[in-house]
Amino acid sequence: MARPFNFNPGPATLPESVLKQVQQELLDYQGRGLSVMEMSHRSEAFLEIAANAERDLRALLNLSSDYTVLFLQGGAKGQNAAVPLNLLGNRTTIDFVHTGHWSKNSIEEAKKYAQVHLAASAESSGFYHVPPQSEWQMSDNPAYLHICANETITGVEYSFTPKVSSVPLVADMSSNFLSREIEVNRFGLIYAGAQKNVGPAGVTIVIVKNDLLDRALPICPSIWHYATQKKHEWMLNTPPTFAIYVSGLVFAWLRREGGLAAMEKRNQEKADRLYALLDRGDFYRGKVHKKSRSRMNVTFDLPNETLTGLFVEEAKENGLINLKGHKISGGIRASIYNAMPIEGVDALIAFMEAFEKKNG
Ligand SMILES: Cc1ncc(COP(=O)(O)O)c(C=O)c1O
Known part of the structure; x- marks a missing residue:
């Protein structure tokens, strides 16, 4: 499976x-x-x-x-x-x-x-x-x-x-x-x-x-x-x-896996890849100040609620689940803890790029 x-x-x-x-x-x-x-x-x-x-x-x-x-x-x-x-x-x-x-x-x-x-x-x-x-x-x-x-x-x-x-x-x-x-x-x-x-x-x-x-x-x-x-x-x-x-x-x-030094490197790389995408345009908007951006929970908004709902739904169809943000802050939240492989982050980025092309 x-x-x-x-x-x-x-x-x-x-x-x-x-x-x-x-x-x-x-x-x-x-x-x-x-x-x-x-x-x-x-x-x-x-x-x-x-x-x-x-x-x-x-x-x-x-x-x-x-x-x-x-x-x-x-x-x-x-x-x-x-x-x-x-x-x-x-x-x-x-x-x-x-x-x-x-x-x-x-x-x-x-x-x-x-x-x-x-x-x-x-x-x-x-x-x-x-x-x-x-x-x-x-x-x-x-x-x-x-x-x-x-x-x-x-x-x-x-x-x-x-x-x-x-x-x-x-x-x-x-x-x-x-x-x-x-x-x-x-x-x-x-x-x-x-x-x-x-x-x-x-x-x-x-x-x-x-x-x-x-x-x-x-x-x-x-x-x-x-x-x-x-x-x-x-x-x-x-x-x-x-x-x-x-x-x-x-x-x-x-x-x-190499202990915490290796984890730190991998987690930084995963977060950097996602934040680079957020910084590339204004379709996906991160609200957190750059210096305080979490390497664990990457949050961002889409232009409106309808697109946010569609994003969550289509992501799921593409094998990327549980991306809906917390009800307090809305938007999208991608939690990319230690056990999230870099392939998962790359798959999310590929989906986000395609979604923006279609809906941006
Ligand atoms: C930073 C932080 N502190 C506290 C809690 C509450 O944790 P627990 O459900 O283990 O009591 C959470 C839960 O998500 C959390 O993220």
Whole structure:
């Protein structure tokens, strides 16, 4: 069966070789006579799967022992609550850079636990840019500074890692995690839902600096209490075993493909090809400021709604699915995460050129 190219923003396309391995091992995991889904999370086989997943993730990120990795549940939205509950300590204020929908979600959740200070906002551009750090104004003594590294809906991505000297930097990296090299030691905490660049929905990755583990509020639920989860090797409760298994296969695939440096190069090339087409004329119009263009979610408008609908429909007939933009911003969104091959982007470009010729 020929699979179409799937541009879904998440859950998103997975590497075909990983899906095939899952298929092969689905009924009988490596001769054990049962599926990973049917195993105890305390079994020797699953503990090995978990250890390999963590080992490969650490290797990809070149992670030092100063950082703890946790595979949790509750999605990135859960972390919008868990992060303040774990990192507020005896401070009262959290600083945010507001770049769009997902920043807004984090801000609203944090307001339940702390005062929120907007160090910067992208409102002036309609949330189509990342405010340069020279414009940011931090509060006096924040518990941490929170950014959303890639706004998935509008396609706005940081092209720089903010420099914050003594304040821990926290990033929601749900939609660009593992898509490029990351200087983890510049961050206090990184979190990401798996369902875009990592694996199936259900597992949320948290990478946290060990020296931030003693700041949790007493009301923090145990399952989201980072120090408790660390103590229990992130198995305080039953972890999302199947999602961790598939994510582990993706980590191994990433290592075989050359790691994050190779991914970064490939992702940049895919995005450059698409943006070059947007810049060639005015039939396809990207709204994001050039410096803040996402390499993961490429968004653009067509001249009118009728053409937008027709584009989505005809793309589907041509084996290019899930290109409709989010209802908040409309238009088209092509999500081109790690597992989208360059051939998928080239097929989309060929379709876009033909569509413009016919309708432009
Ligand atoms: C950047 C970002 N943050 C947070 C979320 C919410 O993630 P979850 O559904 O895992 O809670 C999403 C989902 O698309 C996202 O793209």
